[in-house]
Structure formats: structure tokens, C-alpha cells
Amino acid sequence: MAVYLTMPQVRAALLESGVEQRPSTQLLARLFIEVMDELLGQGRSPHWTAILGDEDLDRERWQQRLIEHAYRQCVAPRLLRQRAALDPAAKEVCLFWEAVQNLCIWSVDSLWERYRARGRVPEAGLFNKIGLAKDLELHEPGWTDAVRITDIREALWLTPGAESYCAIELCLNTDGEGIEQACLYRLLTHASYPAPRARKGMLRLISFSPARQETAIDIARLDMLQRHVKHLIGRAAGVLPAGLPVSVDPASAAHNYVNLGKMLVEILRNYGIEASVAGMPAIEQGKVQFLIELPPGIRVTQPEALADDIKQRLRLKTPPLIEHVAGHLFVSLEVRARPIFFFWPTGWTSSAK
Amino acid sequence: MSDVSFESETRADAASTDPRDIETALLNLLAEAQDPLAASKLCGSLRKRYGLSTEATEALLVNHVRLGTVFRYAPLRSEGFRYWDRDRGHYLDAIIERELRAAALPIHTLRGRVARRLADASETELRERIEGLLRVGRLHELPRVAGNRVVRLSTKPPDPKDYISGLIQRLVHAIEEESLRLAAFGVPCAATFAAARALLERSALYGPPAPDGVSPHVDSAATEQDLEHQILEQLRRLSADLRHGGLVSTRELRGTQPRFAHEHAAFDRALLRLAKDGRVWLFRHDFPASLTESERKAMVTDGRGNYYNGISFKE
């Protein structure tokens, strides 16, 4: 019997520890998805073509009209229905409404550009939603049980004029470039469409916090992080075995890089960060990746400087890729740039300079 | 390079041995079944597609029984336990209605029929289900037929024909006997029958008695025909101008001849006969209660609370 997690619980697990995700904030995120579905033509209320169809050909009037419709038909009913749950999150509700207005403005901007390009009022079907799996089961090697994630409402969207799909989200109390959210979408996409997929390209993440921010993240980067995302999910579900997160054959190639991990830890100490390597390094797509556990509250603020330092000390040809996700540091090194390293019990000093 | 492969990706078709598909198929079979079915019967439908054995089918069903999505029933004959996706109450209702749809039955007969399908149904359970069905109008308790103390149940409401057909037969028989007796005294049977008809028409069955107190006589049929002719003639004249699309109000028609006003009930009966014979349409007033007494009096009535205020030819 699988361990069940809801999507909001998974999201909470991916955020940095210490960040509180209240039920009301999760509710607002879900309401945002519902409002977005309705505005972009997936729900029961009149499609935006009907709303804007008799409006003047004027961008601002379109925005006003869509915002009016969004409030009356989408937001107000939900506020009333969920009033009790949203009571403690009154401040976030104000931000939520601001985010919805920004969503309307952005939608109209897309439609307006389309109108300018084509010379006629945009037709229906311009915003295409690709639904993802409604629930998902994960079972990684070494886990004591499967993990079933339910209550998945996330989707990808193809917006007018865009060539790639994007994820659209409400992000009220998170910051950063949204790598956690992007990883999650990539995981859901894998689960929904397991056939061979493109390994190149960008995933656009459009977040409203409440202002709109758009980030494009390399899919390859997201793929690299999938194993660790699953690890975090497994940890949240309590299905990880005691000890190593992943059982690895000691004779495997990963074992060769253990000392490299120690060197990375040493470099971090030079930055005043008492970190440690978690588990065995992972070898994927020509890179070796280390999961570094940081002490609570520590965030690497200068990943570029750190990457340069590692490249120099380990005599790498290219700088490593450093990601900070949910309180962990992921450092990926090109395998080809495998350095010469020394074995040392303690007090290693670099000979790479 | 854009990640457009999502557009062409589709979910791979689930393998035919996907357990979820098998369960779905099983539950669909149960939903379509009219009665609980034994595992062996269900397996027969599933074996071909999914290669499922009876034991495996039974195991799946037992699992669903545990989850509460399927219900188990006592075996009939030697087939083994039966399964259905509806509960016991539903099953009992279905059996009761099915038996009573065919014919009205007294409760003790119904009990036996139910026992054949659900042996462990108790008396109390059966009575509770019957009361529930009576309450929502899906069953009806029929009045006792004269001379019979047994109460019967049916899915249809009581039909008056069932109750008075015997009386009518006896009445007709009595009139026939009387007509034979009077024939011995020179009164033709036809006259006796005509008199019987006239008396019946005056009775409460046909509405209030005619104020003109027309007494029945052997020429009544001829008089009625004559009245109908006159009515049709006046109607033809009035509707010729197609005012109101050929509709003539009863008040207007009644006012064309003194006879129509004096022979009020006969006029009404004549028009009703013409409507019954398909010569004219009568237009009913839906809400006569909203009218004054004099307005209602100007209309044609059938004595059953229906008032007609317009007539037109049927063609």
C-alpha cells in the first residue's frame, strides 16, 4: 500500500525548511489555478472571446473588462465559498487579487499582440492547456514503499505566439528563480508522458507574486535534479531507508568520486560553510553530481565565485553547475574534466593552484 | 530549441493486463447487471479479454466488498456467492417492483417471490422497503375489491375499471332482464334501452340535470341530430369571416338562436358530441375559477369541471 501525499504537501517539502506553508496559502494557489482555467477558456464561465467580443478594440478596455469579469465570475464566488478558510490569510488574499489582475493584464497583452500581428480579433483556442497526470505514483529503488501523489491540478500552457509550453503559478511567499517549481513540472511531465521526450529546450515558468515574473530554465538542468526531487519527496513520505538515500553498488563508478566530494566539502569550508556530502554521487549524462547538505539557514549567495573557485582548484575545463534547491546544494562536474585528486585523511591542501 | 515534443506525446495505451482496466471492466459489468451475479458468471465475460480465472475474479470482488464498493449476496442454488454494486435495499426494491409490475399481488405472495431471489430477507426488512416505496409513490396499495379482504400492492395506481366493471355488468344484466319482462307487455326492448340511457344521462355520472327537464322519449335521437345540424350551420356562418382565425366564442354561438339558450344542457351535450365525433374542436378555458358565474354560464361545460369558451371546425 502506497504512502499518499497531496500536491501541496509535496510543494511544501520542496521549499526550504523553515518556510511555513499555511493551508490558506495553498488554497490560494489552487484557487489561482481555477481562476486561470476559467479565464483562459477551460471552465464553465463564458470564454474570454465572448467577454471581449463586443468590447472596443482597445487594449485598456479589454484589460478592464477582463478584470471585471475575473472578479465577478471567478474570484468573488470563490471568496464567498472559501471565506472561512481564507480568513487568516486576508493579506495574502489582497496579493492574490493583485496577481489575478496581473494575470488578466498579461493575458490581454498576449491577445492584443496577436490581434496586431494577425489583424483580426483573436479566435478561441489560443491558450492551450495540456493537462498533467491527476495523480502520480513514484517508486524509487531502495524506498520502503511507493509514494502516491494526489490532488495534482498543475498543467502546462501554450500561450499565443510562444513556441514552448510554460507553467503559470501563483507564488506569494517564495523567492528565487523558481527552480523547485520548475523541477516539479518536469517530474509531472515525465509521469504524464513517459514516451521519449526532448532533452533540450527551455521550460518557461511564469509566476505571479503578485507581479509577473518570467523565467526560462534549461530542461537539461531540470532533468539533472529529478533524482533529488524524488529524494525529497521520498523523505517527506518517510519511505527512505535508514542510511543512504540510494543504495549504490560500492563497486560502481560513483565510488570513484567519493574523494572528490570531500574536496568539495573542503572548498566550502573555505567559504565558512560547514557542509557535508549526502549519499553517493550520481553520474548522469556525462556529469557527476554531488548533493551537499547545508547547515540550516545557510544559503550560498555567491554561486558564481564558488564555481570559479572549484574550477580552478579541481583543474576543471568548465565551471561546475551549482544549484541551490530546498536547502541543498547540487554541484555537477563534467566527468571529462575529471581532475587529478589526492587522497588525504584530513587537512587536505590544494595542489591545484 | 523549443520543447514542442509535448504536442505529439500522448499517453501510452495501458496494457490490457492493467489491473485498473480489469477492475473498471468488472465494475461496469456489475453496474449493467439487473441482479447480483456469481463470480463464475462475471468471469465468463472477463476471461476472454483479460484471461482472468474465477478465483482471481472472486479475489477482486472480495477486495471491493472490503472497500464497500461492491456488496455480497447469499448464493442461489450452488453457484456461490453473488455480487452487485448496489446494496441490499436497492436489490429488495428492484425485486419488489419487478414482481408487482407484472401483476398486483397480495403481500404474502410477494414475500414468497422475494424469498426466491433473496432467501434471507426478513419480514421486517420487506415491510420497511414496501413502506418506503409506498411513501415515494413507486408502489400503490390497491383498495380491496368487494368481497375480498386481501390487500394487494401494485406499481400502478388503482384503475377504477377493476372496481366497477362487475357492477356495470350486473346492471346491464338487470336491465336486459327487465327489458324482456316489459317486452311481454308490448314495450320494445329498444325503448327500454333508450329509457335507460336517458336516465343515466340525467344522473350524476353526466353532470347536473337539465333545467328544461326534457323528458326522454323515443325521438330524442332525432332531436339531438337536428340540434347538431343547427349548431354546425350557425358555426359555419360565423366562422366564414375568419375573425380570430375561424374561432367562434360559445357565447356568440349560443346567442344566434333562442333554442341554444333555452336548451342549455342539450346545447352543451350536442357540442360535446360533435367534439367527440371529431367534427369540431372545443377550446378549454384553463382557469375557470378566475371567471365570474355569468362568464362560466356562457361557456360549455361537461359537468366534470371543464369549461369551453371557443369552438372551431376541425378541418
Added chain:
Amino acid sequence: MDIINPFAQSIVTDAWQAPQSDVPMIHAGVFELCCEVLEQVRRSGGSRSVLLHGLPGSGKTHLLARVRTNLNGVPNDMAATVPVPLPPNVLFIAVRLRSGARMLCRHLRRTLAADLFRPTRLGMSQLEQLLLYRLAQFLKDRKKAQKWWIDLRQPQKPRRWWLFGKTDEAGRAKQEIEAMIERLDEQAALGRNLSAILRHLALGRHRRNVRDWLHDGVLPDGVMRDLGLVAAPEDEDPEEQALDMVCAVSRLADSSTPLVLCFDQVEALQTSPDDVEGLYAFGRMVSSLRDKTRNTLLLSCVQTAFLDKLDEIIRGADMDRLAEKAGLLKPLSVEEAKRLIPVRLDSAPAVAKMRKGQSNKLWPLKPNRIAEFMDGNPACTPRQLISFCEDEFEKWRHGQAQPATSLEEFLTLQYTLEYGQALRSSHSHQTDETLAHGLPLVLALLGRGKQVVDTGHKYADLIFEADAGRLYISFCNQAGNPLTARLAKLREAVEQGRIANLVVVRDSRLAISQHAKKAQEHLDALTQREVTLLRPSAEGLAAIEAFRSLLSDAKAGDLAKRGEGIGPGAVEEWFKAHLPPSVADLADGLTPERRLIGREAIYDELLELVQQERIVRLDEAAERLHRDAETIAACVAGHLDQFGILQGPPLVIFEKVAGAESAA
């Protein structure tokens, strides 16, 4: 496959509803009559009228829908991208006469405005298609008009200065069209405002304001100025203005495009059995339309049982103009019944599929049962037959007919549906109409007063004779200068003693702007003289709307349970027994003892702010309105029908939308 009962729907509610199925043989004669008379209108250049009548459930509204479908076709979503300037076949307007007597012409105008914007099969609205055609008539090459029409709807491109001076095409199109509109105005005597409105429509701008003006004839002052419109003189009768607008549209249409005006539910004009004002006003209106237009076909639908009432109340001359021809919708013959049933059965795809190959044409119904039914019901209407077939179909499908619901349950369900619909579509611009028709019905039902006619009080929309004397009710739901002017007139009348016992009604969703100082002053002066300010809530208005809708249907014979009509008496009785609190409060607000006097200024200020911001923090609201937070909080607590609260902290106020709770 889920099998839907093809007989489940037995009532066509309005002529714009596409009939589920149609049998041309039924009422063919009456349909031909309508078509013949329409041809006479086209040829002879004079308006005509037809009165259609029949039993309840005989198919009057269905016939109107057939007329519309045959004349206009089905709107085509996949319209050609470049429409040819063809005229619409007709301008079809269907009016359900749920209106007070004194707002009848305005009700006609609103319905006309709404229906003119319904799409034709070319994808344009009726009005746009007509306008394009009329403009094209001024040109030798008519396709130029359609090219200009399209050019004006293109996004403005940045000017490029070509070597040889290529001109701005959109600019030229604009000039040409403006010139053609002027010529059209001269030709058809459209009037200044309608010409301006059509100019904006042709140029593809201010679409929403164009619709709103056609609907009501009034817009906010600033918008009127922007559109180049002139406010109507204050002393002009708004009913006359509305009628003039309708006549002007008929002149725009000319003989190539007759205006077909269908009046349904005439019976709903009577607020009580002895009320004559509504029917009298209807007769006058139709008579005026018949005389003042040259290309209008007037179709009126009424129950046969109501003909006597019409003859009695409507003036002879008006009745002659209303019913030049009459069409009688007769009950069904057996042959017609045998045609209707298979057509209905085949309208459900699942059933049609199962019927293939069946020798019994009425399968799955039994011919002997149908014959038995027709024998027992000599004057059978299509509704009665369909209801019977619905039961028979259920018996075939489930072994028994659906259990009968009681009248109480049926009316409760119908009312709930109407109420939900009214709440969802509720808008403050409908308030006048709802109250003008609904309030007399409610007060008569509660025995609180009888409506009287007194044309001497121009600014009193309703006058009632109650126990406490005459009650004058004035609707003040305008904005800007029209509101100020109206309040000024009322103040003058009250101060001069011409009106006593006045109630001013303003929809609680309409804030009186903080900038409308004069209007506030007049209103405060009125309330100081014990004039009541009544602010009905959206829920109360929706309840009245639902009641009047249900009652109108009952009066017109359009409310039926299992094929049998439900009378207005039953509806009234039910409503009285289940009177919603919001309606009771409204009625109580008119009683002298229970009235609240005085205006709550803070309410209007807060309402205006919240309607603008939608969601706002209490502290921010207090700051912007220069009031303390406690006062704002108290106001919110007193008006929980308009404001929602989230406790937070911080405390946040949001705008409540009527019907929002049942939506989503």
C-alpha cells in the same frame, strides 16, 4: 450510452430558442399566413399585424421560433471572413411582455436593442449587417463598403512615409463612412443621436457604449460627451422617446428588411384580473407602431381564452390594428401526432440509432397507447402529447414513469431555478423594470395596496392606494446629471406639497458618487422631509424577478406540470406562503411605521471605493475615506449583502457579487 428522454422538454420558452424538433405540418396554415402577410409588408410598403392564439401548450412560441428560423436561419459560428453586404432577411425581435404599463415602450426598446445584437448566420449582428448593407447602397462598388468595414477593424499600424505619398487607408475609410452615415440620416430621418451611434458602430468603436445607449437611451455624462450625444430634454416623455427610437430603427431597415416584432405573453400585462392599464397601453403601442412605421410585421400571441378580455379592454380601433389577421393554432390531429412523435424520438441520437430497422414507427412507444390517449383527449395540444410520451418513454426505459411531484415541490423547484437565474444575471440597469412590473404584483398579493393610474405625477413611477393613503414611488437609479435632475424635481414637488408619502428607490448596488454633491444635497433635503430612501438588495430584486417571471409564465399558459397548466392563483398562493425575507423587508420598507428615514452617506462612499478596488484593507479604506476604522467596520457590518469581510488580520473588505454564492 446514456439515453436522454427526447420528450423531457415540452415548453419553448422564447422565440430565440431553437426548437428541439419541428414538424412543418403542424400549424402549417398559420405559418403560411404569417409568411404571406410578411410578403405583403415587403411589397406594399405598409405595416401589418397578425394575432396568433390557441390553447396553452398549442405551440405559439414554438411557431414564432419556426418563423425566426425560416426567416433568419441559424447563426453560423464559422462565418465567412469577408461578409458580402447582404441585408438581413428580417430584423427579428421577440418581446415577452413582462412589463409595467408605464414602461412598456422602454421594455420594447431594451428588447429591441438586445435582439439587434444577436448574431446572424453571417456572424455579424443583425444591426451591423443591416448597417453595412445600407451604407453599401450608396456605392457603385458595394464591396468597397465591406473593405472599409474590415480596414477600420484592423489594428492601427505606424504611419510610413512613402516616396509617393501613400494615403492612410483607415483614415479615408473613416471619412467615407461618416459621409454615408450623414446621407443615411437625411434619407431615413434617424435623428442626431441615432446617427452618432451608428457612426460609432460603423467605425468599430465604443461598441459597449453603443449597446448601452440603444438599450436605455442614457449614458454617463462624460461618455455622452465623448460619443457626441445630446441628453434628451427633461420634459420629454421617456416612453415617447423609446417608441421614436423603435420607429427610427424601422426606417433604417426599410422595405428590403422588414422589422418583425413578436409580442408574447400578453396576459402578463395584467397585474390583477381587473387591471386594464397594461392591456390598454399595449393596444395603444401596437396601434402607434402600425401607424408610424411602413415595414413592420406585428405578431401578437395570446391564449384563446384571453381573446374576450382583449376585445373588452383594448379600444376597438386599436384592436383592429392589432389583429388585422388572426391565426388560430388548433389542437393536434391524430395524423399530426403520428408525425410529431417519430420526429421527437429521432432528435435523440441514441434513440434514433436504436430505432433503425424497427417496423413500428413509434417505437419504443406503443401505438395502441397513443391511440388510447388521443381518444381520451379530443382537443390534445402538443404539450399534452409530449408530456404523455415522456411518461411512456420512462416506462419503457425504467419500467415506470417518474414519480409524480406535488405542486408544492414543482413550484419550489421552478422558483429556485428562476431565482438562481435572476441572481446570476442580475444587473442594476434592470431594477426599474423589475420593480415597475413586480412591485404591484407583490403588494397586491400581500394586500398592501392597489396600483392606481394618475398621469399628473410625472416623476412617480408607481402610485398605490393603501390604507394609509396614497403612496408614491419614484425610481432613482440614474447616475450623474439625470439623477440630480430627477431628485431636484422630486424635491420641488415635495416642497410644494404636490406629493406626500413619497418613497425614493435606489438599487443598493448603485453608489451615489462622492462627487455628486448636488444629488446628495437634494436627497438629504428629501429625507429631512420624511421621504423614505429604500435601497432594495440584489437578493430582494432577484426574488421579485423570479416571482414575476413565474407568474407571467403561469398567466400565459407557459407553466405546466406533466402537460397540465398551472394557474396564476396557485403561483400566488405558493409565493405568499413562502415569501422570501428580502421581499418581506422590501414591502415593509414601504409601510409608514416600518420605514427607515435618512441617507447613510458612509455607505455610498464605501460602496464606491469597494466597487472600484474590489478587495481593500479596512485601514486603507479608512484612510482614503477620511473616516475612522470603527465607523467603516460598523457600516460593513450593517450591509453584509454588499460587503464581505475577511478577519485577517488585517481586516479586509471585498465586494460581494449577487449570485456569486451559487456560481462556480
